[in-house]
Amino acid sequence: MNSAYIIRKIFRAFLTIWIVTSFVFLILRLSGDPTVSVLGLEASPEAVEAFHAKWGLDDPIHVQYLRFFANVFQGDMGVSILEGRSALTAVLSRLPATVSLMVISTILTFSVGIFFGVMASLYHNTHKDQIIMTVAASGFSIPTFVLGVVLVLIFSVNLGWLPSTGSATWKHYIMPVLTMTIVDAAVFARFTRSAMLEVLYQPYMKTALAKGMSWGQAVRRHAIPNAAIPVVTIMGFWIGALIAGAVIAESIFAWPGVGRLLVYSVKHRDYNVVQVIVMLISVSMVITNLIIDIIYGKLDPRVSIDRGAE
Amino acid sequence: MNNDKPLLELRNLIVGFNGAHKGKPVVRGVSLEVYPGEILGLVGESGSGKSVTCYSAVRLLGERGWTEGEVLFDGKDTLSCPEQDIVSIRGSQMAMIFQDAQSSLNPVQTIGRQLVEVLMMREDLRGSSSETFRKEAVDLLNEVGIPDPERRIGEFPHQLSGGQNQRVMIAIMLAGNPRLLIADEPTTALDVTIQAQILRLLKKLCRERQMAIILVTHDLGVIAESCDRTVVMYGGRIMESGSVEDILVHPRHPYTFGLLSSKPRIDIKVEKLNTIEGVVPSPENLPEGCPFFDRCLNVTDKCRDNYPPKVIEGKRHYFCFNPVEERSV
Numbered sequence: 001m002n003s004a005y006i007i008r009k010i011f012r013a014f015l016t017i018w019i020v021t022s023f024v025f026l027i028l029r030l031s032g033d034p035t036v037s038v039l040g041l042e043a044s045p046e047a048v049e050a051f052h053a054k055w056g057l058d059d060p061i062h063v064q065y066l067r068f069f070a071n072v073f074q075g076d077m078g079v080s081i082l083e084g085r086s087a088l089t090a091v092l093s094r095l096p097a098t099v100s101l102m103v104i105s106t107i108l109t110f111s112v113g114i115f116f117g118v119m120a121s122l123y124h125n126t127h128k129d130q131i132i133m134t135v136a137a138s139g140f141s142i143p144t145f146v147l148g149v150v151l152v153l154i155f156s157v158n159l160g161w162l163p164s165t166g167s168a169t170w171k172h173y174i175m176p177v178l179t180m181t182i183v184d185a186a187v188f189a190r191f192t193r194s195a196m197l198e199v200l201y202q203p204y205m206k207t208a209l210a211k212g213m214s215w216g217q218a219v220r221r222h223a224i225p226n227a228a229i230p231v232v233t234i235m236g237f238w239i240g241a242l243i244a245g246a247v248i249a250e251s252i253f254a255w256p257g258v259g260r261l262l263v264y265s266v267k268h269r270d271y272n273v274v275q276v277i278v279m280l281i282s283v284s285m286v287i288t289n290l291i292i293d294i295i296y297g298k299l300d301p302r303v304s305i306d307r308g309a310e
Numbered sequence: 311m312n313n314d315k316p317l318l319e320l321r322n323l324i325v326g327f328n329g330a331h332k333g334k335p336v337v338r339g340v341s342l343e344v345y346p347g348e349i350l351g352l353v354g355e356s357g358s359g360k361s362v363t364c365y366s367a368v369r370l371l372g373e374r375g376w377t378e379g380e381v382l383f384d385g386k387d388t389l390s391c392p393e394q395d396i397v398s399i400r401g402s403q404m405a406m407i408f409q410d411a412q413s414s415l416n417p418v419q420t421i422g423r424q425l426v427e428v429l430m431m432r433e434d435l436r437g438s439s440s441e442t443f444r445k446e447a448v449d450l451l452n453e454v455g456i457p458d459p460e461r462r463i464g465e466f467p468h469q470l471s472g473g474q475n476q477r478v479m480i481a482i483m484l485a486g487n488p489r490l491l492i493a494d495e496p497t498t499a500l501d502v503t504i505q506a507q508i509l510r511l512l513k514k515l516c517r518e519r520q521m522a523i524i525l526v527t528h529d530l531g532v533i534a535e536s537c538d539r540t541v542v543m544y545g546g547r548i549m550e551s552g553s554v555e556d557i558l559v560h561p562r563h564p565y566t567f568g569l570l571s572s573k574p575r576i577d578i579k580v581e582k583l584n585t586i587e588g589v590v591p592s593p594e595n596l597p598e599g600c601p602f603f604d605r606c607l608n609v610t611d612k613c614r615d616n617y618p619p620k621v622i623e624g625k626r627h628y629f630c631f632n633p634v635e636e637r638s639v
Contacts, residue, residue: 207416210405210406211485211486212398212401213401213431299418301468
């Protein structure tokens, strides 16, 4: 990895963040403002005017836009219109709840998805394979929001086993995590299976057996590491899905995290908070993809990262 | 060839694949022996069953393959023994190299790692230091003629040429000190000059290690250059077998004769190369009798329905009712 590559990568990261943030900046302002949410419908014209003046909403949009970026470069992400405190603080205070949800879901998605994908490939065309793939197909056919609501209906409303809202105990985690995991684990199971099937019939698997390895050894040392390459590649794309899943799961289960804050802030046009969250998401996507690039280069020596950037 | 006890013996081997060729076998009763320290050439056109014969000897046919008959390695039946027995024979007793060395090597592991992997399974090296393994690996790469093995050991298959990959492949298979090496068209994908180098290497290894080699090829030139004895296969059956000189200079089977007459020669100018008329029959269309009957110049009525008996002449044998008269091609 040379410095030109890193500089190019960082430049591209900033470009991505700038484009995403600008897009969100414009869309939010074109689709309404927070005045009604904060002051109510009955507010006097004077109050509205004062509110606009206070938040700089009277200025032409390009002035607002330049002011916003000038502030960002000084490290000032603005103030939450609804909460009255720094937008960054408002987001960061909710981050731990979301991160814990995401970490658990990620571990579960990868382990369950990859395990069953590998199993299905090893039992290719047998009943085990068919059962796993049927379950997986039903798994990723369910939209996440439907899955969440159905879980609430079964486990909270009918059986009364699990709490439907909040994040106080481990029991609160079960349904949000399942909602975020089931669909993605099914996708990973399918993808892992096809990646494995691709590898299992490669000539080097025959070589491994001819060397004197048992089938299990050959699978562990030659099939799984090679099948990991395409699986790691889609992990990069999947981070986006993880964030979308968090937004949905948090909204359904009233989880006090960033996802729910995002929905709430968009609804009430709390511009600064939305912008902070969007920046956070783009930064984490950019970083994740950079990490994936590096892992990918390590897994597959044919793709050196230096060349891969050309 | 001073040993009279065969190292590998196939007895009436029949091989087929489930769900293919309408259940008809691909190899239909092959018997042959390989002795320690000899190179046996297995020659035939594509689809003659020569590779399948070899894969069944090491039991690497895949899940759809089925076999009948016996494969005796050092007296032990490798077709019916438990899976862990054949696993312990593979690599340490019988090893195999393949046509396309590049894709037969794991593309994302260094050749050193793929080599050491075999060394680590060896009983006599158990518990050795990583230095020992590295040194052994370098020695093996030296033995197969890889230049600068110290550096090459950390490289990946895509950084090496086709010929070098085949050398690496041979080194990997030598790592377990096998007594029999099956080489399935090891030079087919290589340039002619590289081909000759690899064949020389195999001959050298056979001599130095007293290792038996089965060399599968469709190239009579390869047979002439490297083998002691040869077996000619067609349509899943053995046509003729004997010393290389017997087969290549005085063929008795019309098929071998046809193969030899279709070889281009540099000493005579010909307008058009001889060919054997017709095509290789697919396994589902093979007759009860001689598989070569519909392309044979010496064919008679009984050839189609009766499989010719084995005719033994000294150290050679063939299966034909109407053999070619003894004369040079």
